[in-house]
Amino acid sequence: MFDSQVFVEEKVAEMRERIPGKAVIACSGGVDSTVAAVLVDRAIGERLLTVYVDTGLMRQGETEHVRGTFDKLGLHYKMVEAGQEFFAALKGHTDPERKRKAIGERFIRVFEREAKAFGAEFLVQGTIAPDWIESGDGVRDTIKSHHNVGGLPKDMSLKLVEPLWDLYKDEVRQVARHLRVEVSERQPFPGPALAIRVIGEADEESVRVVREACAIVEQELEAASEKGAMVRPWQYFAVLLPVQSVGVQGDRRAYGRTVAIRSVESVDGMTAAFSRIPYDVLERISLRITNEMKANVNRVVYDITHKPPATIEWE
């Protein structure tokens, strides 16, 4: 089995050796990057600057939540507001790979600026095994370019340090619990964030719509789990589809957008089965989305595809 104590001891020692000077860490406040931040913080302390980028693509209340996490952990951190920069980079892009690469490059440009200001030559990332496996390499097909691996620009100047390279999510959670980092049970949320939950061009308006839908899915599934109606799924969210359909709202014709609910059970993200959510929970989500978001959405569907052949996120 995986021994998180041995892992932490080895990695802290290794990081101390690898990083003689200063480093910045790209940290979204999720399980992977926060664990990486705590590990490297233990190794080099104040020589590490934790950088959170508000890409404008984050979930409801996320930035405030992450700030609270960093404060509790006592990290030396900086929050960077870069929404306009990311939306400008995404403009006109509908292809999932172009979107992911545009985001990957933007992230690096922000980190290069922050590293320069801080005097760092190293960039720490919370990259885990599925990120580099799915990004592809000489022998492996590219399933999707993860922003932190396949999405990196070729001309980047920072030296990469990735202490979680060989781990999967369940192992990172074990490390998080060992380090008593409270983000250990947060659901996975990919770096490209809500941009890949808008199928097609991710403009500000579409991201706002999918943010609201994601919040409803999260609230309802978490409430149902707390009541014991179901077990909280491994990952759960909404996707905004570029499909319009006819509806009727208060005797008036509607022609609105479609939201897909995605919820899966997994251990490591490399295989997954769709969640067997009780119908009344699905119904509540559907009613809330179509009523509260009536100006935009008039149809909700549930994705019942395993991975493979689908992936967990739609892009």
Place this chain on the structure above:
Amino acid sequence: MRVLVVDNGGQWTHREWRVLRYLKVDTRIVPNTTPFEELGEVDALVLSGGAPNVGSETARMGNNGQYLDRADFPILGICAGMHFMAIHLGGSTGPAVRAEFGRTRLFVDQADELFSGLPGQFDVWESHNDEVKTIPEGFEVLAHSDTCPVEAMRSLRRPLYAVQFHPEVENTEFGEDIFRNFLKVVEEWHR
């Protein structure tokens, strides 16, 4: 015990490495271009799956043929690793009558060795477009599914085993047990 995982470019090659590591085996992932003599001291090989269409893209399968020709130790082929084993030893593969992705019911036909101690049927996780059409001479079928007649096979002459499904992924039931059974075979072989 030292078991190497030959990387044929699979999404789950690293999962095979993880399962072996969890079973306390000395293991490493090696590129399939590694010459046989550079594998060093090794007790067994796992030939991973991968994206190649084995029938038409044999070059992408590197030195798998060398390993099969020269190994005097057990080999477990998975998915593309199985397809290559079948073709290289005189069998054949082709497009699956029906591709299988995700959950599939597996029916065990021969319960010894690989499936020892496991139920007669259970759920496994699949991801394949091609399948074994004819098994090589001297092989026998160990398991099938509703739509795929060869889900597992072994040689009756040499310690060669192969599975179409993926015992290395979490969603496959008894996946770790199948690896444990293979490691028992390896242990017996070297006794």
